[in-house]
Amino acid sequence: MPDAGSNSTAALWAILRKECRSEWRTRYGLNAALLFAVASLTAVSFAAGRLGNRTDLLSALLWIVLLFATLASMSHAFVREVEGHTMLLLRLVASPAEIATGKLLFNVLFLLVVEVVTVPLFLVLMGAPPVRWGVFLAVLGLGTVSLAAASTLVGAMIAQTRGRGALFAGISLPLLLPVLAAAVAGTREMWAAHAVAPSLRLLAAYAVALLAASLLLYDHLWED
Amino acid sequence: MGWRIGLFLWISATMIVAFLKAPLVATLEETTRVLYFHIPSAWLTVVALGWSMLHSVLYLWKRDLRHDDQAAAAAELGLLFCLAATVSGALWAKAMWGAYWNWDPRETSIFFLLLLYTAYLALRGSIEGDEKRARLSAIYSVLAFVAVPFLIFVVPRMYATLHPDPIINDRGKVDMDPLIRWCFTAMLLGFTGLFFWLQSLRVRVSRLERRAQLARG
Numbered sequence: 001m002p003d004a005g006s007n008s009t010a011a012l013w014a015i016l017r018k019e020c021r022s023e024w025r026t027r028y029g030l031n032a033a034l035l036f037a038v039a040s041l042t043a044v045s046f047a048a049g050r051l052g053n054r055t056d057l058l059s060a061l062l063w064i065v066l067l068f069a070t071l072a073s074m075s076h077a078f079v080r081e082v083e084g085h086t087m088l089l090l091r092l093v094a095s096p097a098e099i100a101t102g103k104l105l106f107n108v109l110f111l112l113v114v115e116v117v118t119v120p121l122f123l124v125l126m127g128a129p130p131v132r133w134g135v136f137l138a139v140l141g142l143g144t145v146s147l148a149a150a151s152t153l154v155g156a157m158i159a160q161t162r163g164r165g166a167l168f169a170g171i172s173l174p175l176l177l178p179v180l181a182a183a184v185a186g187t188r189e190m191w192a193a194h195a196v197a198p199s200l201r202l203l204a205a206y207a208v209a210l211l212a213a214s215l216l217l218y219d220h221l222w223e224d
Numbered sequence: 225m226g227w228r229i230g231l232f233l234w235i236s237a238t239m240i241v242a243f244l245k246a247p248l249v250a251t252l253e254e255t256t257r258v259l260y261f262h263i264p265s266a267w268l269t270v271v272a273l274g275w276s277m278l279h280s281v282l283y284l285w286k287r288d289l290r291h292d293d294q295a296a297a298a299a300e301l302g303l304l305f306c307l308a309a310t311v312s313g314a315l316w317a318k319a320m321w322g323a324y325w326n327w328d329p330r331e332t333s334i335f336f337l338l339l340l341y342t343a344y345l346a347l348r349g350s351i352e353g354d355e356k357r358a359r360l361s362a363i364y365s366v367l368a369f370v371a372v373p374f375l376i377f378v379v380p381r382m383y384a385t386l387h388p389d390p391i392i393n394d395r396g397k398v399d400m401d402p403l404i405r406w407c408f409t410a411m412l413l414g415f416t417g418l419f420f421w422l423q424s425l426r427v428r429v430s431r432l433e434r435r436a437q438l439a440r441g
Contacts (some may be wrong), residue, residue, distance in 0.1 A: 153367060157360045161350040171347050174340040175367060178374040206374055213370045217363045220284055223355075 011094045015102025019077065020109070029080070030113065033073035037118045040068045041125065050127035058128050059187035063180055065122060066147070069114050070176065074151035075168040077103045077110075078159035087159075091222060100156055100218040107148040107155075115140060128191075135190045142203040143183035149210040150175040156221050178206050228421065235414040242407040249404070252388070258316045259408060264415035265309035269337055271419065272302030273372065276344075280365035283358055289434070290427075292358035295365060296348060297426035301419060303341040310334050330387040336375045340368050354434070 023029055044061050051057050081087040090099055119140065123131065154172040158164055186199030239260070248256045276298035283291035313334065314324040325331060347364055351357040400408065 150367070150371075153363070157347070157363060160356065160360060161347065162352065163350045167346060167350055171343045171364070174336060174343050175371050177336060177339075178371055181375070202374070206371075209370045209374075210367075213367055217284075217366060220359055220363055223359065 008095070008098050011098040012102050012105070015090075015094060015099060016105045016109075019103060019106035022080075023106075023110070029073060029076045030110065033069055033076075033110070033114050034117055036072040037065060037069040037114050038121065041065050041118060041122055045122075045125040048126070050125075052127050053129065055129065055191035056188050058126055059184050059191065061126070062119070062122055062187060063143070063184045065118060066111075066115065066143070067176060067180055069118065070111065070147045070151055071169040071172065073110065073114070074107055074148065074172070075155035075158050075165060077107055077152070078155045079164055082159045082164075087222075095219075096221050097215065097218040100152065100214070100221060103156070104148060104152040104214070107152050108145060111144045111148055115144065132190055132193075135196050136187070138200055139183055139186040139190060139196065139203070142200060142207055143179055143186075146179040146183075146203060146207040146210060147176060149207060149214055150179065153214050153217060153221075156218075160222075175210075179203065182206065231414065231417045231421065234410065235418070238407055238410040238414060241403075242411070246403045246407050247401050249401070252320070255316055255319050256404070258312055259404070260411045262309055262312040262316060263408070264411050265305045265312065266334065267412060268305040268415055268419050269302055269309055269334070271416065272298045272305060273337065273340075275423070276302060277365050277369045280362035283362045284366070287355075289354060289358060290431075292354075292362070293427045293430040293434075294423070295358075295362065297423050297430060299341055299344050299348075299365075300426060301422055303338070303345065305419070306334065306338050306341055310338060328387055333375055337372075340372070344368065 044065060048057070048061065051061075078087075081090060094102070122128070151168075151172045154168065154175065158168045158171065161167060182199050182202040186196050186203065189196045189199060242257060242260045246256075248254065252259075276295045279291040279295040279298065282288075283295060313331065317326070317328070317331070318324045321328075344361060344364060348357055348361045351360055
């Protein structure tokens with residue numbers, strides 16, 4: 001294959017566009033994820049009330065809401081292909097690494113859209129104190145990439161099992177716990193005006209490690 | 225056969241010496257003796273995980289189902305030793321800290337391993353077809369290998385722990401009474417021998433199961 005580099009970039013881009021288009025056509029996944037995130041946010045907010053200055057609780061609850069949104073929506077990108085019987089066709093036109101990376105990019109985008117709605121709503125409903133936007137967005141961004149990296153690969157695996165949706169939460173949770181720990185610590189320190197750098201470093205290191213492992217593992221995802 | 229009797233005698237003798245002769249550590253008092261079970265179990269939890277991951281990588285590389293048998297057997301035994309370490313640790317924590325569970329970083333780490341092992345085995349149980357099961361669970365295992373250092377090594381270092389550090393400490397040496405150290409090392413070796421014996425049994429069972437399945441067609 002001549003010029004494999006630009007070819008695979010083109011394939012990545014094509015898969016990302018295809019994902020966005022087929023999502024936009026039905027908006028089924030996005031609506032479900034948004035509704036779920038808002039529902040868990042409502043449950044948290046309704047049960048806990050306005051927490052105001054308890055920023056330790058606020059950071060924990062924020063990331064639990066985001067974790068739930070991840071668990072509810074991230075297997076969708078692959079399960080949709082299997083249920084629509086389109087997986088084989090997709091594999092004919094692109095390599096496993098291109099498919100998985102394309103879906104990873106889509107999942108990052110997807111989570112960002114969910115967060116654009118959920119996070120401001122969370123801050124308002126819970127009566128959170130003002131945030132330091134630069135640091136807060138850095139924690140959110142790195143956390144999102146790590147959440148998506150771990151759950152995309154697990155989603156691709158889960159789509160090939162018998163349980164599919166039911167198993168996804170249990171199996172991805174151990175991989176998401178480091179993200180949860182570091183992201184909660186980072187958000188807490190952001191509100192307490194402490195140094196956020198250690199948590200950010202931890203999140204970035206985990207994201208890089210996950211992405212590197214994923215790129216090595218994507219090629220083993222499908223075979224027959 | 226001989227070495228199995230040897231292993232039995234080795235562990236029994238160590239247990240007798242540990243309970244009757246070895247002194248108690250001042251602050252730990254009677255709970256000192258949990259050391260001879262708890263730490264070898266925790267050690268084997270990590271050894272089994274490493275063994276399982278090693279064979280998962282080997283499977284992805286060589287595509288030989290024997291590596292998958294090893295990985296699966298080690299995960300099952302790892303879960304067993306992980307439970308032993310968790311329960312003995314919780315009992316010890318009740319005696320020393322006054323509560324069975326308080327999310328000390330060490331408790332968090334072992335709980336995480338427990339989750340990981342059960343998730344791995346749940347994943348295995350949900351996949352049809354030997355090759356596919358071996359391949360996907362190997363992928364999960366390698367991915368877990370990335371997550372483990374973060375929780376086992378990074379998180380406990382980030383938060384203060386009350387857990388005693390008999391093996392790995394900042395001073396880099398072992399502060400133990402010679403007899404305690406002797407019993408402890410003997411138990412560590414004995415448990416490791418026990419693990420590899422159980423492992424070989426489990427692998428043989430898997431191999432026989434596969435052969436029986438083939439014979440049935």
